[in-house]
Amino acid sequence: MTTSPPAEGTVGAYPKRWLALALLGTAQFMLILDVTVVAIALPQMEVDLALSREALTWVVAAYTVAFGGLMLLGGRSADLFGAKPIVYTGLLVFIAGSLAAGLAETGSVLLTGRVAQGVGAAMLSPSALSVVVRLFDGDERNRALGIWSALGGGGASVGVLLGGLISAGPGWPWVFFVNVPVGAVVFIGLLRVLPALPPQPGARTRLDVFGAVLVTGATGLAIYALTIAGEIGWTAPRTLIFFGIAVVLYLLFGWWQKTTRSPLMNLSLLGRRPVFSGVFVLGIATALMVAVFFLGTFYFQQFAGYGPLITGLLFLPIALATMAGAQIAGRLVGRLGARRLGAIGMIVGAVGLLIPAVWATTTTTTIGISFGALGIGMLFVVASATALVNVAPEEAGIASGLLSTFHEVGASVGVATVSSIAVVSLAGGGDEGFKQAFLAAAIGALVATAIATIAIPGRQHGETPASDITTP
Structure with missing residues (x-):
């Protein structure tokens, strides 16, 4: 007999909610891990498959573009059809894509396998987060989001460590093969504990596939423009043309959302201050995190001369710092407020990234990235707690999809941008390109600090904690 999920607004009605969180968190951990697990294996892939620098960037970006671009469609699907079938479908597609990528000989x-992974992740991630938001309430929701954020942020860091261990052992295909047994165990577990969460009343009745195609195409072209900018120049006609087409597609997406009967998302949702500031913080945090992972793995291996195993071990303190930052933020966000904690996280991140920009050695780079990761880990909790403050039940899926979209778009922008800035160092030209890229990331964090401080709503006197607010 299946236990019913909690009614909206009740706490603790579903006894298996923490086990469900553990399984869903493991799935999310696997999805985020796959953003960075390939980073340390890129040099091996480059040799074995004869990949260019542009192709290497797309090994990362193909996954994150499909993941981020289709996330809104996945979130809306969870609202329309219920989260449970979308979770299952997404997990199965992700496993299939992982198997195809591991078997690749060209x-x-x-890249086809990576795109398939991204499609599965786009269905699984927002629907899983939607389940978490509906299963927990009050202080329990803050703790659950802290765990979710720690798993997500830690997954990116552990991905580099695991990538090093696998690359030094059975080889790069196993960074994909490992998802198959883990995914199967999670799938079986979810069949037993995931509650039946029916579609929310008030959700629209059709999927906006055309809107999803527009936003995915725009994102892909924007990332492609960032990728080639390092090769041919930021003001080259080809770069500007692709940027221009991306902007046109984004504008067309906005127009389509206002005119179609069943839009992919209500644009006014992004216009809400908490949602906008939350997704902005998450996009910046993810861009910084993935950028330093990309730079770090090439710095340690290509410039410092370490093998994949040592490089992976050097990322262990970074993984621990990221998870520690998320856990600290989960406990402090209720006391300090999201605005203050967000500013602290951004500043800590900027200071950490500035260290390897000024003084790049193995020791200083590891210490700097680890310190920066502590702040970045805080930002993941700040973003989730801010963006999901006050969304209606029927918007839980799309709001989660919007948040997750900016997570993956931030990852794509981060890796493409620093790849372009550090192109000289990536081609074997010393460490100056790495320093410039770290400096650009630090400056970006400082600029984001000012924007986030203004954008994140302040706490009002007598304000109800975020997780206890109900949308009228």
Whole structure:
């Protein structure tokens, strides 16, 4: 007999909610891990599959573009059809994509597998987060989001460590093969504990596939423009043309959302201050995190001369710092407020990234990135707690999808941008390109600090904690 999920607003009605969180968190951990697990294996892939620098960037970006671009469609699907079938479908597609990528013998097959992984992740991630938001309330929701954020942020860091261990052992295909047994265990577990969460009343009745195609195409072209900018220049006609087409597609997406009967998302949702500031913080945090992972793995291996195993071990303190930052923020966000904690996280992140920009050695780079990761880990909790403050039940899926979209778009922008800035160092030209890229990331964090401080709503006297607010 299946236990019913909690009614909206009740706490603790579903006894298996923490087990469900553990399984869903493991799935999310696996999805985020796959953003960075390939980073440390890129040099091996480059040799085995004869990949160019542009293709190497797309090994990361193909996953994150599909993941981020289709996330809104996945979130809306959870609202329309219920989260449970979307979770299952997304997990199965992700497993299939992982198997295809591991078996790849050419770059085109590898990228196809990565796209399939991204499609599965786009269905699984927002629907899983929607389940978490509906199963928990009050202080329990803050703790659950803290755990969720720690798993997500830690997954990115552990991905580099795991990538090093696997690359030094069975080889790069196993960074994908490992998802198959883990995914199967999670799937079986979810079949037993995931509650039946029916579609929310008030959700629209059709999927906006055309809108999803527009936003995915715009994102892909924008990332492609960032990727080639390092090769041919930021003001080259080809770069500007692709940027221009991306902008046109984004504008067309906005127009379509206002005119179609069943839009992918209500644009006014992004116009709400808490949602906008939350997704902005998450996008910046993810861009910084993935950027330093990309830079770090190439710095340690290509410039410092370490093998994949040592490089992976050097990322262990970074993983621990990221998870520690998320856990600290989960406990402090209720006391300090999201605005103050967000500013602290941004500043800590900027200071950490500035260290390797000024003084780049193995020791200083590891210490700097680890310190920066502590602040970045805080930002994941700040973003989730801010963006999900006051959304209606029927918007839980799309709001989660919007948040997760900016997570993956931030990852794509981060890796493409620093890849372009550090192109000289990536081609074997010393460490100056790495320093410039770290400096750009630090400056970006400082600029984001000012924007986030203004954008994140302040706490009002007598304000109800975020997780206890109900939308009228």
